[in-house]
Amino acid sequence: MATYRIAPSILSADFARLGDEVRSVIDAGADWIHFDVMDNHYVPNLTMGPMVCQAIRRHAVKADGSSVPIDVHLMVEPVDALAQAFAKAGADLISFHPAATRHVDRTLQLIRGEGCKAGLVFNPATPLDVLDWVLDKTDLVLVMSVNPGFGGQTFIDSALRKLEQARKRIDASGRDIRLEVDGGIKVDNIRAAADAGCDTFVAGSAIFGEKDYRKVIDAMRSQLAG
Ligand code: DX5
Numbered sequence: 001m002a003t004y005r006i007a008p009s010i011l012s013a014d015f016a017r018l019g020d021e022v023r024s025v026i027d028a029g030a031d032w033i034h035f036d037v038m039d040n041h042y043v044p045n046l047t048m049g050p051m052v053c054q055a056i057r058r059h060a061v062k063a064d065g066s067s068v069p070i071d072v073h074l075m076v077e078p079v080d081a082l083a084q085a086f087a088k089a090g091a092d093l094i095s096f097h098p099a100a101t102r103h104v105d106r107t108l109q110l111i112r113g114e115g116c117k118a119g120l121v122f123n124p125a126t127p128l129d130v131l132d133w134v135l136d137k138t139d140l141v142l143v144m145s146v147n148p149g150f151g152g153q154t155f156i157d158s159a160l161r162k163l164e165q166a167r168k169r170i171d172a173s174g175r176d177i178r179l180e181v182d183g184g185i186k187v188d189n190i191r192a193a194a195d196a197g198c199d200t201f202v203a204g205s206a207i208f209g210e211k212d213y214r215k216v217i218d219a220m221r222s223q224l225a226g
């Protein structure tokens with residue numbers, strides 16, 4: 001039985017109150033904080049850098065004082081220097097898009113060498129083939145169910161087939177690798193993603209678009225339990 005993780009994306013939070021938003025969504029039951037980094041080059045949008053990650057690091061804690069992982073999703077090109085900067089800024093997991101770096105294997109090693117978990121992200125039209133060669137250096141596979149760049153887009157159904165394929169590869173490897181989905185996840189489709197083999201769910205607008213974060217996260221969890 002999978003241990004499901006819900007990772008609210010603060011892309012849809014109130015940026016003017018980011019520390020409070022991080023605390024509220026953790027109080028509401030968030031397992032990870034998903035942190036979207038966009039550079040207006042790899043994707044047509046511009047968001048947050050390492051200084052913002054560092055600023056929220058001390059807010060990403062549970063009431064009992066335990067740390068909540070910051071899941072950095074780099075939509076930047078090139079990757080290496082920023083990945084290092086985010087590791088120093090307190091990121092726990094750092095994921096990147098293989099096409100955005102020259103040497104995927106080297107970038108994975110660099111992230112792990114900084115003491116972080118390393119993830120690979122697959123756009124809707126990108127095949128999983130690269131995993132054949134680097135799964136032993138990968139801690140997280142992130143399947144995009146929208147084109148990266150914006151919150152609030154509609155879930156692309158073919159992501160379910162890709163999740164199934166990724167799940168097969170992960171299970172065949174016997175390794176401890178999380179399978180995450182990102183984009184358009186809501187209460188009414190989270191179960192389908194779980195059935196396709198996903199264990200970690202990013203949700204931005206579905207959570208931050210509602211007043212009561214706990215109500216949404218609880219509803220997602222009851223879908224996963226059902
Ligand atoms: C999109 C980002 C997502 C985004 C998801 O490029 O990677 O993490 O915040 O937002 P929703 O859940 O609103 O689709």
Ligand code: ZN
Pocket residue numbers: 009034035036073182202
């Ligand atoms: Zn993301």
